[in-house]
Amino acid sequence: MFCAVRLEIELPFASSLKDKRQTLRSLKDRLRRKNVSVVESGHQDRWQRATVEIALAAVSRGAAEEKREELRRTLLNYEELSILEWREEFVKL
Secondary structure, three states: OEEEEEEEEEOOOOOOHHHHHHHHHHHHHHHHOOOOEEEEEEOOOOOOEEEEEEEEEOOOHHHHHHHHHHHHHHHHOOOOOEEEEEEEEEEOO
């Protein structure tokens, strides 16, 4: 089972592209420790917005949903950002 999550996030405390990059680097490092792939895919030139895509693989839909919920909790506890939109897709391989 494969799950792809696309996030539109706001970074309200970023006052420059340097601040944004620092926050996103920290976020990506935290998420990668959970064995998922993370990439910034949009809004690279805007200070307070970002599009982030996350991909994860699991042996079953239940395991993929558990991992997705773990990621959601991590993101909701990350105070430096706000989630504006969350889209996900499950694909059985």
